[in-house]
Amino acid sequence: MKTINLGLIGLGTIGTGVVKVLRDNSALIEKRLGVSLVIKRIADLDIKRDRGVPADKSILTTDAKKIINDDEIDIVIELIGGYEPALSFIMQSISNKKHIVTANKALLAKHGQEVFEAIKKHKVNIGFEASVGGGIPIIRCIKDNFAANRFESIYGVVNGTGNYILSKMTDEGKNFQDVLKEAQEKGYAEADPTFDIEGIDSAHKIAILGSLAFGCRIPIDKVFTEGITHITPTDIHFASEFGFRIKLLAIVKKGDDTIDIRVHPTMISKDNPISNINGVLNAVKVRGNAVGEAMLIGEGAGALPTASAVLSDVMEIVGCITYGNRYSSFDISNHAKLKLQPIDKIISKYYLRFSVVDKPGILSKLSGILGANSISIASVIQKGRSDSAGVPLVFMTHKAMEKDIQKAVKEINELQVVKGNSILIRVENEG
Amino acid sequence: MKTINLGLIGLGTIGTGVVKVLRDNSALIEKRLGVSLVIKRIADLDIKRDRGVPADKSILTTDAKKIINDDEIDIVIELIGGYEPALSFIMQSISNKKHIVTANKALLAKHGQEVFEAIKKHKVNIGFEASVGGGIPIIRCIKDNFAANRFESIYGVVNGTGNYILSKMTDEGKNFQDVLKEAQEKGYAEADPTFDIEGIDSAHKIAILGSLAFGCRIPIDKVFTEGITHITPTDIHFASEFGFRIKLLAIVKKGDDTIDIRVHPTMISKDNPISNINGVLNAVKVRGNAVGEAMLIGEGAGALPTASAVLSDVMEIVGCITYGNRYSSFDISNHAKLKLQPIDKIISKYYLRFSVVDKPGILSKLSGILGANSISIASVIQKGRSDSAGVPLVFMTHKAMEKDIQKAVKEINELQVVKGNSILIRVENEG
Numbered sequence: 001m002k003t004i005n006l007g008l009i010g011l012g013t014i015g016t017g018v019v020k021v022l023r024d025n026s027a028l029i030e031k032r033l034g035v036s037l038v039i040k041r042i043a044d045l046d047i048k049r050d051r052g053v054p055a056d057k058s059i060l061t062t063d064a065k066k067i068i069n070d071d072e073i074d075i076v077i078e079l080i081g082g083y084e085p086a087l088s089f090i091m092q093s094i095s096n097k098k099h100i101v102t103a104n105k106a107l108l109a110k111h112g113q114e115v116f117e118a119i120k121k122h123k124v125n126i127g128f129e130a131s132v133g134g135g136i137p138i139i140r141c142i143k144d145n146f147a148a149n150r151f152e153s154i155y156g157v158v159n160g161t162g163n164y165i166l167s168k169m170t171d172e173g174k175n176f177q178d179v180l181k182e183a184q185e186k187g188y189a190e191a192d193p194t195f196d197i198e199g200i201d202s203a204h205k206i207a208i209l210g211s212l213a214f215g216c217r218i219p220i221d222k223v224f225t226e227g228i229t230h231i232t233p234t235d236i237h238f239a240s241e242f243g244f245r246i247k248l249l250a251i252v253k254k255g256d257d258t259i260d261i262r263v264h265p266t267m268i269s270k271d272n273p274i275s276n277i278n279g280v281l282n283a284v285k286v287r288g289n290a291v292g293e294a295m296l297i298g299e300g301a302g303a304l305p306t307a308s309a310v311l312s313d314v315m316e317i318v319g320c321i322t323y324g325n326r327y328s329s330f331d332i333s334n335h336a337k338l339k340l341q342p343i344d345k346i347i348s349k350y351y352l353r354f355s356v357v358d359k360p361g362i363l364s365k366l367s368g369i370l371g372a373n374s375i376s377i378a379s380v381i382q383k384g385r386s387d388s389a390g391v392p393l394v395f396m397t398h399k400a401m402e403k404d405i406q407k408a409v410k411e412i413n414e415l416q417v418v419k420g421n422s423i424l425i426r427v428e429n430e431g
Numbered sequence: 432m433k434t435i436n437l438g439l440i441g442l443g444t445i446g447t448g449v450v451k452v453l454r455d456n457s458a459l460i461e462k463r464l465g466v467s468l469v470i471k472r473i474a475d476l477d478i479k480r481d482r483g484v485p486a487d488k489s490i491l492t493t494d495a496k497k498i499i500n501d502d503e504i505d506i507v508i509e510l511i512g513g514y515e516p517a518l519s520f521i522m523q524s525i526s527n528k529k530h531i532v533t534a535n536k537a538l539l540a541k542h543g544q545e546v547f548e549a550i551k552k553h554k555v556n557i558g559f560e561a562s563v564g565g566g567i568p569i570i571r572c573i574k575d576n577f578a579a580n581r582f583e584s585i586y587g588v589v590n591g592t593g594n595y596i597l598s599k600m601t602d603e604g605k606n607f608q609d610v611l612k613e614a615q616e617k618g619y620a621e622a623d624p625t626f627d628i629e630g631i632d633s634a635h636k637i638a639i640l641g642s643l644a645f646g647c648r649i650p651i652d653k654v655f656t657e658g659i660t661h662i663t664p665t666d667i668h669f670a671s672e673f674g675f676r677i678k679l680l681a682i683v684k685k686g687d688d689t690i691d692i693r694v695h696p697t698m699i700s701k702d703n704p705i706s707n708i709n710g711v712l713n714a715v716k717v718r719g720n721a722v723g724e725a726m727l728i729g730e731g732a733g734a735l736p737t738a739s740a741v742l743s744d745v746m747e748i749v750g751c752i753t754y755g756n757r758y759s760s761f762d763i764s765n766h767a768k769l770k771l772q773p774i775d776k777i778i779s780k781y782y783l784r785f786s787v788v789d790k791p792g793i794l795s796k797l798s799g800i801l802g803a804n805s806i807s808i809a810s811v812i813q814k815g816r817s818d819s820a821g822v823p824l825v826f827m828t829h830k831a832m833e834k835d836i837q838k839a840v841k842e843i844n845e846l847q848v849v850k851g852n853s854i855l856i857r858v859e860n861e862g
Contacts, residue, residue, distance in 0.1 A: 021720075024720065129576075135721070140575065144575075145743050148745075150455070276704065289455065291729060294728065295727070298726065299724070304721045311579030
């Protein structure tokens with residue numbers, strides 16, 4: 001049986017998962033593939049630590065060059081994450097005619113163009129199924145399974161940490177900081193959770209999906225990104241009263257010649273299955289002009305689900321090596337002329353919560369300002385009595401333009417009767 | 432640009448959908464593929480009827496041989512369904528070195544082996560994504576996306592008609608016959624609905640998924656199949672009291688050296704997302720040893736979603752024709768030695784409803800028989816008073832073996848105090 005050698009750079013959580021799945025399922029994978037897969041070398045800065053998988057010490061190295069420059073290695077699996085040295089490792093491997101499998105969404109979102117051009121130039125393959133949605137095969141759904149569709153929109157809960165925190169806040173009524181601390185203690189959130197809680201990780205992922213689905217370049221710094229740090233149990237409670245849950249949603253929609261792409265906490269109707277995706281699950285909903293709506297749900301992170309995605313890429317590339325290259329139905333360098341829609345042009349329903357002095361006439365004043373800015377109100381909740389701090393006044397609007405909403409909120413915030421921070425959460429009803 | 436010619440046999444609902452999607456998305460598909468797809472000929476027995484899509488009259492024929500024997504046609508799309516003449520058309524096309532795309536689950540479930548052997552012999556490709564789950568890419572998930580997994584189980588609601596009927600019965604409290612009639616009037620059920628309501632269509636589909644996932648032959652006549660015709664609003668009501676909904680579930684699970692494969696109405700906990708798959712939606716849940724649990728939801732039938740699946744197969748085969756064959760990771764002729772588990776050996780929880788004479792001592796008598804057959808009772812509902820007909824006595828059991836349940840039910844049915852038909856519905860809690 002033919003052997004194909006793999007080089008693994010990065011023996012962290014996912015890398016260890018890849019070693020484990022390849023060991024446990026080797027007979028099955030060989031049978032399905034007709035090829036034997038061998039991890040010839042593993043590079044990691046720390047090769048002393050026990051990872052809980054038996055790895056032959058002789059294949060461990062601290063020097064990634066021993067993989068990148070090894071002529072016998074056909075496929076390089078990059079699992080160290082981040083921009084550098086991952087980018088250099090990948091670019092050098094491509095120059096050395098090695099196929100690439102990576103889970104590195106940050107790198108693809110920022111340096112994708114460079115990487116894909118090199119891939120094309122050196123006629124190698126790249127697999128990046130593991131970069132979005134863990135075990136969920138969303139990359140391949142867009143590239144292959146739904147390839148006959150004109151895509152209309154992709155929505156998703158694609159960050160397990162953020163979703164875990166919001167789910168916990170919803171279920172247990174706890175505040176953001178306490179749940180974050182708990183998540184960090186349990187290992188569900190990193191010591192520096194910025195990328196997860198500020199929506200940056202979700203932005204990387206939706207940029208990858210959007211550029212694939214719509215065949216356009218999406219500059220990652222232009223993606224509107226709002227995190228979950230300002231979400232309070234109060235808003236989760238009011239959301240529930242209106243029949244909604246709050247999720248950190250990544251959204252990309254196509255307009256006639258624009259792409260509306262954004263990440264923000266979003267109120268989603270309890271009827272919508274995405275509102276029930278809790279904990280570390282991920283879900284992505286794709287709308288295409290043939291398939292209609294299809295949804296994929298699964299574990300969005302973790303060693304084994306992500307290893308499943310990494311190895312499906314490896315197996316596909318092995319097929320290409322063995323039986324000839326297959327078509328790449330989505331040439332990402334073949335860009336469509338699409339502009340990103342600025343956030344102030346989006347149309348959405350909005351949840352607005354103001355903290356106001358508890359006296360007569362306030363509702364009339366605030367709703368007057370909303371009305372003057374062409375914002376029509378769907379419902380209002382005005383509750384509680386308080387002597388000192390403000391009381392909440394909550395509006396759910398009909399569809400309005402972000403620009404009008406921002407202007408109205410600014411005017412309202414300047415009123416003397418309005419105290420503290422006002423809260424704005426966008427609402428998605430579709431799908 | 433290179434052109435690849437398609438021949439379409441069958442211009443019914445799905446065939447018309449394929450023509451429509453190929454017309455609407457042609458520029459997009461050409462761009463993604465780098466190849467122009469042309470439907471060179473369409474065969475149907477009725478070429479007079481207006482299908483609502485503009486098809487050049489000159490390409491219509493009533494003679495499928497004009498496709499099968501046309502040397503310029505590379506891919507034959509078979510969408511007439513049923514066993515014959517579909518099987519002959521497919522086998523002759525394969526002999527003529529044509530690639531096949533089909534949505535024909537009945538044919539694949541019954542004659543799959545013959546077809547796959549011919550495919551292998553003549554070195555052509557076959558795509559059958561549309562045979563299960565409409566637009567849901569479950570075939571390719573098993574073959575490619577989850578290819579690194581040892582599969583453990585596949586569960587699904589894979590028959591839209593049956594699911595529509597059960598959903599309507601659940602939402603509106605109507606009985607089976609009335610909802611079936613309504614579904615037929617609306618075109619959701621066929622004039623002869625046998626395959627849908629007796630679970631046969633679901634059995635075909637789960638047999639295809641099971642043989643792919645577990646690499647074994649599954650004789651379709653050995654698949655335990657029970658339809659939904661005996662489900663009553665009473666049982667839907669009691670199911671709800673226990674926290675369950677009733678779905679027509681297709682199940683395949685792997686034991687150590689057995690395959691447990693079956694189709695039957697199943698009570699599923701309301702917490703399980705599959706219990707919320709209503710109307711014409713399909714859902715399939717896959718459990719693998721790496722990916723964990725992943726679920727796919729989408730439109731399980733209909734012209735456009737099914738056309739999406741058909742065309743994704745066409746596009747994949749075009750890639751093989753253009754850039755060289757790719758590996759087929761699942762060689763279905765390479766059979767594993769697995770026995771089908773007989774239904775009397777399955778272990779499940781059970782819902783049992785008996786119609787009993789309303790007098791003291793009955794509960795004790797029936798629960799005595801259950802106990803004597805090693806069946807332990809999880810809960811009981813005993814309700815209502817009636818002078819004439821029986822009153823319902825409902826048991827929910829803990830896990831028990833089917834054989835013991837059948838024996839106990841038979842003994843109970845023979846009691847004089849038990850009237851009319853007893854009802855048995857299996858319960859799945861997992862996943």
